[in-house]
Amino acid sequence: MSVKTKAPRVDLTDPIFRWVSFAAATLLLVVLASLIGLLLVGGWPALSKFGFDFFLKFKECPVGQGPICIDTPWNPVTDNYSATAPILGTIITSFIALVFALPIAIGIAVFLTQFCPQRIAQPLSTAVELLAGIPSIVYGMWGLFVFAPWFAKTIQTPLLIAASQSPDSFLAKLVAGVPNGANLFTASIILAIMILPYMAAVFRELFRSIPAQVREAAFGVGATPFEVVTAVIIPYVQKGMIGVVMLGLGRALGETMAVTFIIGNSHKFPKSLFDSSSTLASTIANEFAEAADIHRSALIALGLVLFLITFTVLAIARWLLSSQRY
């Protein structure tokens, strides 16, 4: 009598599980690949029609104005489009937002990790992280209903009145615009408030990753907290900090709703800090649902530009943060 009565059962669950989970991982890859492919295919008609003019187009200058004039058409009636103004608006707003948010975010992170009593630090950090999760449209609504009217009344109007005394001064050129609070500058401030909790939270993680001995050693030789931060902590995580800045920039560049509400949405070359403008994302948000043909294609081309910019920035951020040992 043989012991072995039947062939060993072939267990298929493992291979099936491997294949199914592999398929799930691949699905992510397929989605991203088709996203890029679709942006390329969808944007191609506009890109091929306008060529390099889509990004930068010169025009003849009106008499008495500078040597170079840039044409920024965006006209669904004549089907003439250019990405110059939205690209500029995106870069300017993100840059101003970073200028405001960066020092404050570093200040918060330093305060939370170095000076703050432990009992307050934990709830405060949690609060900062929770605020990073508030949907951007809420920030946009606050900007539209509260911040823009306040800004127009208490800052923009007095500045305009002051500037009207000397119409040719630098100030007058800087603050020219309609005093309704919907402009490049207010959009940048809202963006700054939005990326602030996010950047502060990542900075805090970064600072906390520094071994305690490093800090203690610096304190041990008699450094003040200020010297510990500037001479030890910040150099220690330098690369990582640039990475965080890039992460914040990536967020600001792609931010849609908060900006759409208060940037004023005009497709022209911004002439002053308080001029209305538009960004890549706000232009798409405003027009895509009703666009057809070449208009739609131009908007998808804007999306492609936005994707390439954010992808580059975030890839750099990732590289800097991963080369930082922490």
Next chain:
Amino acid sequence: MDRALRRKLANYVFIGLCLLGTGIALLSLALILWSLFTQGFGGLNLHLFTMDTPAAGSEGGLRNAIVGSVLMCGVAMIIAIVVGILAGTWLAEIGGDTPYGHAVRFLNDVLLSAPSILIGVFVAQILVTGSPFALGHFSGWAGAVALAILATPIVTRTTEDILNLQPNALREAGMALGASQFTTIRTIIWKAAGAGLLTGGLLGFARISGETAPLLFTALGNQFFNADMGQAMESLPHVMYNFALTPYEDLNKLAWAAALLVALAVLGVNILGRWLGRDKNAGH
């Protein structure tokens, strides 16, 4: 000036500036929350849940938007959790160290931080117009897919992080009993990581529940009550976008009420996620 005094002074100025920065940030965020609560609570009443979005001047609520948001987020989360947990498990347990695994991880991060409006454009091109799969009109399905694409990378990422935290002894124990890899993962690893996996799902949900941009061109919006995912569908963020931009005060008030509902949901889910993952070091 004495050197020691100068150092001391610089230190105080620095601490002062840090405090000032924290103060500015907390003040601006407190102002936002203040407006949200004062304006939002004014609009909170029972009609919000029993009536649909009105035309300007007439009474109404947010019933259609709440139902739309719940349906679309629900479908999106089902997709995101199934795909995300499987993909995260593959990365952590099976193929994460292969070149292909590295590529998937990198692309997942790209997808995680891609501007949400581009996801909207992408899904609109595929499911609304312009492709063989297109329905030809706006639909709740398209909105749900767009939200799922936003949530999946988050779930994948947290799943991988959580599974990597599980000790190898657990895997060895399963193998030593002769269990297959699938059984080990299903009955030991996933179980041990349960709270962390749930945290991933909650984080994903918190991210998508306030997203407006991807819904603008996919689900559009719908003034009427509609539980059919095949048709255009209203959602809370879309109501906020639409009604905030109108000059009518009653509609603005509804927009604030919607904002308050969404913010409370997001905060609640975030706190719940934190509480669940408090001891598990939930990779966030």
